[in-house]
Amino acid sequence: MALGNFFKRQLSQVIEWKNQDSSLLVYKFPSSNDELKNASKLIVAPGQAAILIYEGKVADHITENGIYDIESDNHPFITTLLKLRTGFESEHKLKIYFYRTAENVNLNWGTSQAIKYVDPIYKMPIELGANGSFSFKIADPLHLFTNIVGSKDTYTINEAKQLLQSRFPQGIASVLATGAFSYQQIDSQLPTIANNVKELLNAEAENLGLALTDFKVNGTIFDEETKERIDRVSDITADAMAAKEGGLTYVELEKLKALRDAARNEGGLAGAGLHLGVGMELGKTFDLARQEQLNAPTEDTVTKLQQLKLLLNEGIITQEEFDSKKKEWLDKF
Known part of the structure; x- marks a missing residue:
């Protein structure tokens, strides 16, 4: 290891999520060996929040924008010199995860499988596809981080989208069945159906640490047998x-x-x-x-x-x- 790099590792850092990638929902700040030094500065910008994991546990959850001082047991020079035999690593690890607090809006969705239910009036099986748009945000960051993201360095909006979208067909089928909507009524009742689906799906989204803030059904199409x-x-x-x-x-x-x-x-x-x-x-x-x-x-x-x-x-x-x-x-x- 070059002497210059060695001393550079002991200096305080400015920790921030620069140029926030619009495709990311969660982002781990990159740090060599996760040894963030005393007197480092954490900057939480608008539309962001941060979770600090220290020695394997959630040490802090910062939701207010601003500049914060970081303190840890990784004392400069002493800790690293004492850990020479273990490759200059310390057991005092501090990981910082940023996450997006802003809503993720106007995401298109479409069913990849047929929605099936029995028409309440004509008592015949109905199969149809549907499409629309939705918006969501992180509702419970610690739950999402602990149960969904885990130890991943990044978690994308698309991953969360796919997770939510997989619940849509069953939710729509349930609303159509319990709401007694005949195939003749679907197009005229799309706003009502969408609102009921959103309410139903939010119960499941809550278990993921997420929340649907908007849900729209733009159109439906029946399969050939149903036609x-x-x-x-x-x-x-x-x-x-x-x-x-x-x-x-x-x-x-x-x-x-x-x-x-x-x-x-x-x-x-x-x-x-x-x-x-x-x-x-x-x-x-x-x-x-x-x-x-x-x-x-x-x-x-x-x-x-x-x-x-x-x-x-x-x-x-x-x-x-x-x-x-x-x-x-x-x-x-």
Whole structure:
């Protein structure tokens, strides 16, 4: 060891986190053998705080900005000369860790796995992805340092982000399920969902020494199977609404459509009826069911005309039958 370097090690130091790296959450001040000398100065700048580890224990936690004097048992010259046989090292080790106190804002997130829950209204499985942004800060520095950071010299914002983000899918799924949000309501309820997710996730973030200060869900996207299920539900809903407008129930309309298709199939009514389970007596033909609906009485002319139009659109009756019945009912009006 050069004599100049030897004496340099005995001089007091200025300890500070210069040019604070915006990607770091925790930063250990680099010091040879962790032997920080008496009369060293510790500078804690705005947006920072410091944890001092002396002889393996937390000796101090400095949260106020300013300049501090460092005192330790590492007396210059004497300690180092006495430790010549152990490579000039002292058992009196002082490590200083800086951490970021400012919020980490507008971090983008997206789910890497599908969020799964059962739609509370339609009772069908839903799978979707989601994305948004969030902000967080250190809430309990000593807890984070002891249980998460450990002896690492640095801990990045990205590491903390990944740790938090891994909790997002389950949190969102839980909020969607317990909040009874149907797939139809999700887009219109994003602010409410985001606020509920933030509240739920903060309980877990607290166990990490962190806190979510903001959480937003910007959008969702359903997987292909879910889209197919939604399309089928939409079709059924549209058919049910059309049937209701025509004075029929959804079941009645589906029976008529099944009979219509059966009559067009080469196998005839019996084969199709057995397969589809339309629930009608096999002896009734499509024509009989069609005539029953065509001549079904009603007190409301407008409703009857709507029903006739529905039957025409679905191919249950012909244009000629529609025109004839339309004229008949309009004459009664």
